[in-house]
Amino acid sequence: MEEETHTDAKIRAENGTGSSPRGPGCSLRHFACEQNLLSRPDGSASFLQGDTSVLAGVYGPAEVKVSKEIFNKATLEVILRPKIGLPGVAEKSRERLIRNTCEAVVLGTLHPRTSITVVLQVVSDAGSLLACCLNAACMALVDAGVPMRALFCGVACALDSDGTLVLDPTSKQEKLQQCLAAAQAASQHVFRFYRESLQRRYSKS
Amino acid sequence: MKETPLSNCERRFLLRAIEEKKRLDGRQTYDYRNIRISFGTDYGCCIVELGKTRVLGQVSCELVSPKLNRATEGILFFNLELSQMAAPAFEPGRQSDLLVKLNRLMERCLRNSKCIDTESLCVVAGEKVWQIRVDLHLLNHDGNIIDAASIAAIVALCHFRRPDVSVQGDEVTLYTPEERDPVPLSIHHMPICVSFAFFQQGTYLLVDPNEREERVMDGLLVIAMNKHREICTIQSSGGIMLLKDQVLRCSKIAGVKVAEITELILKALENDQKVRKEGGKFGFAESIANQRITAFKMEKAPIDTSDVEEKAEEIIAEAEPPSEVVSTPVLWTPGTAQIGEGVENSWGDLEDSEKEDDEGGGDQAIILDGIKMDTGVEVSDIGSQGGPKHWKNGADAPIILSDSEEEEMIILEPDKNPKKIRTQTTSAKQEKAPSKKPVKRRKKKRAAN
Numbered sequence: 001m002e003e004e005t006h007t008d009a010k011i012r013a014e015n016g017t018g019s020s021p022r023g024p025g026c027s028l029r030h031f032a033c034e035q036n037l038l039s040r041p042d043g044s045a046s047f048l049q050g051d052t053s054v055l056a057g058v059y060g061p062a063e064v065k066v067s068k069e070i071f072n073k074a075t076l077e078v079i080l081r082p083k084i085g086l087p088g089v090a091e092k093s094r095e096r097l098i099r100n101t102c103e104a105v106v107l108g109t110l111h112p113r114t115s116i117t118v119v120l121q122v123v124s125d126a127g128s129l130l131a132c133c134l135n136a137a138c139m140a141l142v143d144a145g146v147p148m149r150a151l152f153c154g155v156a157c158a159l160d161s162d163g164t165l166v167l168d169p170t171s172k173q174e175k176l177q178q179c180l181a182a183a184q185a186a187s188q189h190v191f192r193f194y195r196e197s198l199q200r201r202y203s204k205s
Numbered sequence: 206m207k208e209t210p211l212s213n214c215e216r217r218f219l220l221r222a223i224e225e226k227k228r229l230d231g232r233q234t235y236d237y238r239n240i241r242i243s244f245g246t247d248y249g250c251c252i253v254e255l256g257k258t259r260v261l262g263q264v265s266c267e268l269v270s271p272k273l274n275r276a277t278e279g280i281l282f283f284n285l286e287l288s289q290m291a292a293p294a295f296e297p298g299r300q301s302d303l304l305v306k307l308n309r310l311m312e313r314c315l316r317n318s319k320c321i322d323t324e325s326l327c328v329v330a331g332e333k334v335w336q337i338r339v340d341l342h343l344l345n346h347d348g349n350i351i352d353a354a355s356i357a358a359i360v361a362l363c364h365f366r367r368p369d370v371s372v373q374g375d376e377v378t379l380y381t382p383e384e385r386d387p388v389p390l391s392i393h394h395m396p397i398c399v400s401f402a403f404f405q406q407g408t409y410l411l412v413d414p415n416e417r418e419e420r421v422m423d424g425l426l427v428i429a430m431n432k433h434r435e436i437c438t439i440q441s442s443g444g445i446m447l448l449k450d451q452v453l454r455c456s457k458i459a460g461v462k463v464a465e466i467t468e469l470i471l472k473a474l475e476n477d478q479k480v481r482k483e484g485g486k487f488g489f490a491e492s493i494a495n496q497r498i499t500a501f502k503m504e505k506a507p508i509d510t511s512d513v514e515e516k517a518e519e520i521i522a523e524a525e526p527p528s529e530v531v532s533t534p535v536l537w538t539p540g541t542a543q544i545g546e547g548v549e550n551s552w553g554d555l556e557d558s559e560k561e562d563d564e565g566g567g568d569q570a571i572i573l574d575g576i577k578m579d580t581g582v583e584v585s586d587i588g589s590q591g592g593p594k595h596w597k598n599g600a601d602a603p604i605i606l607s608d609s610e611e612e613e614m615i616i617l618e619p620d621k622n623p624k625k626i627r628t629q630t631t632s633a634k635q636e637k638a639p640s641k642k643p644v645k646r647r648k649k650k651r652a653a654n
Contacts, residue, residue: 032490034500038345039257041290048490051246055261055344057290063206079289083250083263084340115206119290121342123252123261123489124245 028155028168029128033135035143041119043144047136049168051126054133056140060116068115073108080120080133094130098137107147116146127170128156208294211420219421223409229417230256235458237413240466242360242473243492248387249365252489253357256415257347262357263340264365268379271327271334279326280336283311285343285354292346307351310440311341314355314396314429318437321362322391328370329377335367337390348415351427355398360470364477365390396437397466399459401426407445412458426452428459432467 029050038044041057061074068075078099080091102118118137122129134154141148158169166173219229226234238256245251249264271278285308287295294300315321326335339361341354366387369380402414402422411418419425424443430436436456441447480487490502535543 030490030502030504032500032502036499038259038290039347040292040345044290046489051488051490053245053489055290057288057344059206059290059293062293081286081288081342083261083342084265084338117289119288121261121288121290121344124247124250126246 029170033139035139041140041144043140043142043146045136045139045143046123047132047139049128049132049135050170051124052128052132053123054129054136055121055123056133056136057119057121058116058137058140058144058146059119060144060146061111061114062117064113064115069113070108072112074106074111074113075115076103076106076108077115077117078102078120078137079117081122083122083125094133097130098133101134101152102137102141105148105150105152106141107149110147116141125171127172127174128154128168130154131156131168206293206296208292211417215417216421219417220404223404223411223418228411230415232413234410235412235462237462237466238415240356240469242356242470243489244364244473244477244487246488249361251357251360251364252344252492253353253360255349255353255356255413257345258349258353258415259344260350260353260357261342261344262354262361264361265338265340266365266367267336267338268328268333269336270332271330275323276331277327277334278323279334281316281321281323282336282338283308283315283341283358284339285311285341287343287346287350290345291343295343295346306442307354310351310398310427310429310438311354311358313438313440314398315339315358315362318394318396318429318431320359320392320394320396320431320437322393325391328372333377337362337365337367346416348417348419349400349413351398352400352413355396355429356466356470359392359395359397360474362390363392363395363470363474394431394433394435395467395470396429396431397463398427398429398438399462401428401455401458403443403445403447407447407451410451410455412462426455428456430456430459430463432464434460 030048032048034046036044037046038055038057041059042062043058044056046053046055064075068077076099078095080095080098081087082091098118098120102116106116108116118140120133120136122133131154134152138152142151156168158166158174160166222229228234230238232238239254241254243252243254249262251262253260253262269280272280285304287300287304287307289295289297321337326337328334339358341357343350343354366382366389368382369385369388371378371380400413402411402418403409403424403426404411404422406423411422414422414425422443424441424445424447426441426447427439428436429438439452439456477487537543
């Protein structure tokens with residue numbers, strides 16, 4: 001994680017609506033991390049960014065089912081569980097992203113035919129959840145002693161409607177970014193395209 | 206993962222110690238482990254630690270239509286999940302027995318005891334009621350899941366605040382937390398489960414067994430009680446025969462323990478309430494101890510993003526995708542493209558087609574199999590566009606970034622005969638997870654040259 005502290009930086013208020021455009025003013029929320037807090041997993045870490053908190057547990061390298069084993073490297077599995085309800089598609093896509101990141105970094109070839117399982121539990125979500133998951137996963141892998149070629153981290157960045165960058169957005173800011181409105185406008189365009197192409201295909205002329 | 210079996214000598218040791226009234230962690234027979242309750246920033250979120258057993262509880266609410274036969278009552282839904290991080294043996298398919306038993310016990314303890322007033326959850330009779338959902342996640346399994354889970358459930362329910370609703374004639378107004386303060390649930394009493402483990406056919410009894418003791422126990426008796434000494438649920442499992450006076454004795458012990466635990470819960474709730482009212486800092490961040498060597502905190506850090514535009518160009522130009530094989534695809538004919546060069550067959554000159562399974566190209570297969578699924582998609586896209594495209598770092602020759610500890614790879618010059626040819630469809634197939642037999646070529650087409 002690289003940071004540059006500006007000597008006359010203005011600290012943005014936690015619930016401020018925005019920061020000064022691209023100047024000293026973007027700031028990351030308060031961080032906290034505790035490692036080795038669970039006794040059963042080989043490595044565990046709890047990562048907090050402001051009010052967002054994720055708990056990660058790592059088992060590995062451990063036994064792997066024959067159907068899942070890879071002959072020359074470790075099988076990496078990432079499981080993300082939301083706090084409320086059953087895991088859905090969003091969790092699956094986040095799991096995939098975290099798995100790709102971990103696979104790029106973990107030296108799986110040192111432990112062939114084993115499994116490394118990273119289990120993430122969302123403890124509270126107040127914005128920048130994916131970044132927090134990535135950070136928790138990294139700290140947990142380090143705590144477990146899994147050999148890695150580098151460390152990785154996640155930082156969320158949101159772009160405001162008037163072009164200001166907001167780092168580590170809170171859930172309020174993530175909603176205010178009007179991405180939803182922009183996406184809806186774009187989707188109208190796509191639906192019009194669908195309609196026109198089908199019209200052309202099924203028209204009698 | 207399979208559960209590590211308990212060795213016989215460990216089992217014997219534990220049983221012998223119990224016979225001598227000794228426990229591994231130094232507790233007395235009726236002692237509970239340390240209970241620690243911490244709350245999160247949102248209402249209804251708490252983490253309960255019973256020794257090392259850790260449970261996360263979250264309560265949420267939603268407006269739904271009521272059940273047909275209970276039109277004026279709200280709905281309570283409990284879900285206890287044994288997270289895979291709690292124990293290596295907790296895999297999705299494998300924990301069904303324990304899971305069903307625990308969930309059933311939770312339901313009987315909390316729903317059948319009517320500790321929550323469901324009538325107060327009704328908004329419009331027959332149309333809209335509150336559905337209260339309690340999600341419990343076991344984070345670390347060190348024995349006595351049911352006690353920790355029941356404490357987490359009742360603490361979360363007591364801590365939870367639901368949005369305020371007002372009904373005026375036909376109009377129902379739901380207030381957001383900003384408009385009106387959310388309202389607590391109406392809870393009649395707090396049932397808490399107490400577990401008793403029995404050993405040697407009921408001769409010895411331990412309260413709050415930890416994981417090792419649970420493995421060697423003969424049977425378990427769970428009594429759910431509230432502080433008014435009313436038994437809400439009682440369950441005996443393991444098939445041991447218990448005498449009447451044993452059960453009565455256990456219920457007396459449970460009464461004492463429940464009173465202590467209830468007091469602890471009320472104190473924790475009160476502390477949290479006080480901190481929130483005074484505007485102090487609350488949430489999980491505060492519960493991380495400062496002095497522990499494994500914990501670290503850092504305050505808000507300002508980041509200078511003024512030169513982001515200039516830096517962005519640099520970053521993209523210099524970025525290298527991690528551990529990928531990057532090579533320009535070569536189009537032979539429309540529909541046939543080649544990515545990567547073959548490596549010299551180190552086994553010698555085997556020109557016949559039986560070398561479907563030869564080892565020499567095995568290394569290369571591994572490397573190309575190492576292309577991650579995302580890049581696999583990119584590669585096939587490029588093939589379909591029908592032309593070679595330069596990758597980000599403009600490489601012309603195949604670059605193999607592999608952390609493999611195998612021997613050195615010899616990379617041929619581009620004008621030599623390529624031994625192995627990858628077709629467009631082959632690259633698409635590489636999107637699948639690497640199979641157990643990567644040496645086998647999926648398709649072999651020799652370029653006609």
